[in-house]
Amino acid sequence: MKPNDLMKSLTTKLIDLMKKGGKWTKPWANKRQVSVDGWNYSGINLMWLAFAKYDRKVWGTYKQWAKHDCQVSKGEKSTKLLFYKKYFKESDKGRIELNGKKGNIQQYLRMFDVFNIEQVEGNTGKFEKFDVFDNKVNDIDVAENFITNTKAEIKSGDKACYVPSMDYITMPDKEAFINTEHSTATENYYTTMFHEMTHWTGHKDRCDRKLSTRFGTSEYAFEELVAELGSCFIATHLNITSSPREDHAHYLNSWIKCLEDNDDAIWKASSLANKSFDYCKNLQPQTNAIKEVA
Numbered sequence: 001m002k003p004n005d006l007m008k009s010l011t012t013k014l015i016d017l018m019k020k021g022g023k024w025t026k027p028w029a030n031k032r033q034v035s036v037d038g039w040n041y042s043g044i045n046l047m048w049l050a051f052a053k054y055d056r057k058v059w060g061t062y063k064q065w066a067k068h069d070c071q072v073s074k075g076e077k078s079t080k081l082l083f084y085k086k087y088f089k090e091s092d093k094g095r096i097e098l099n100g101k102k103g104n105i106q107q108y109l110r111m112f113d114v115f116n117i118e119q120v121e122g123n124t125g126k127f128e129k130f131d132v133f134d135n136k137v138n139d140i141d142v143a144e145n146f147i148t149n150t151k152a153e154i155k156s157g158d159k160a161c162y163v164p165s166m167d168y169i170t171m172p173d174k175e176a177f178i179n180t181e182h183s184t185a186t187e188n189y190y191t192t193m194f195h196e197m198t199h200w201t202g203h204k205d206r207c208d209r210k211l212s213t214r215f216g217t218s219e220y221a222f223e224e225l226v227a228e229l230g231s232c233f234i235a236t237h238l239n240i241t242s243s244p245r246e247d248h249a250h251y252l253n254s255w256i257k258c259l260e261d262n263d264d265a266i267w268k269a270s271s272l273a274n275k276s277f278d279y280c281k282n283l284q285p286q287t288n289a290i291k292e293v294a
Contacts, residue, residue: 002111003082003109003110003111004263004264006048006080006082006111007044007263007264007266007267008263010044010047010048010051010266011259011263011265011266013051014047014259014266015256015259015260032046032057032236032237032239033045033046033049033050033057033059034057034058034059034130035058035059035060035064035114036058036059036060036064036065036067036068036070036117036127037060037064038130040236040237041059041081042233042236042237042274042277043233043270043271043273043274044082044266044267044270044271045081045082046232046233046236047229047266047270048079048081049079049081052079052116054116054117054118054119055118056116056117056118056131057130057131058116058117058127058130058131059079059114059115059116059117060114060115060117060120061112061113061114061115062078062113062115065115065120065122068122068123068126069122069123070120070121070122070123070124071120071121071122072115072119072120072121073119073120073121076115076119076120078113078114078115079113079114079115079116080111080112080113081111081112081113081114082109082110082111083108083109083110083111083112084107084108084109085107085108085109086105086106086107086108087105087106087108088103088104088105088106089103089104089105089106090102090103091103091104142238142239142240143190143193143238143240145284146234146238146280146284147193147197149283149284149285150197150200150280150283151283152168152169152197152200153167153168153169154168154169154170154171154193155168155169155170155171156170156171156172156173157170157171157172158170158172159172160172160192160193160195160196161196161199162196162199162200162211164199164202164203164211167200167203169193169196169197169199169200170196171192171193171196174189177189177192187235187240190235190238190240191231191232191235191240192231194230194231194234194235195227195228195230195231196227197230197231197234197280198226198227198229198230198231198234198273198276198277199211199223199227201230201275201276201279201280202223202226202276206279207272207275207276207279209223209226209272210223211223218257218258218261221257221258222258222265222268222269225258225265225266225269226269226272226273226276227273228273229269229270229273229274230273230276230277232273233273233274233277234277234280237277237281
């Protein structure tokens, strides 16, 4: 399988999920996916791993498992993931300068293989701590600090939205959020906030995305998809369950068309959402940083 094949497979799975019904619960939303060394998977790899058949969410390469005295069981097949990196390459014809040297920014994309904890033998008991995900209300403080540290302007309003022309977020009062079939009122509030915060990062002075306010356009649908993924990435980072808002069904048809018309839409949306997430994360005190891997 090539990198493009993995992205097409993920897109196909997402479209199939969306077409199954109006209420779409993102499969990657409920628990983070973590490596044996304690790093969180993120971006497109987080989504891809969520489709795996395994109940446990701990993964590692063959060498990583071996380092922890565990052996991949005979006959087990790996799951392919993507590793993406940008690096500086010196060149006399380079268009940028770094540390006094000319060069260009190159992109490196390759695949690597991981195996789930259910596919290995050995002393796997020490990884049980990664299976415990506390989604109780006491996680509010973590979310509140994350939001405060971004210094985004947030106003009280009748609906949740980001106003690009005025550069502020409006959110209903917390009392307006209720428990739903898949989430608590607390989870619904924070994932909605993270959705709008991802829109907020699209401002020209931040991540500089094209923010269309015309519902029904392909640009609007794409930005909504970016915001959904960004909300998921932040919520997963903070160990808060993420689930769809009540009005998500309103967007499904436009999302489906966006994904069907562009083979690389999910890759682009995921990359932009990850950039948004990184922007917000870089506004946090370094002492609160959580180690992550692609």
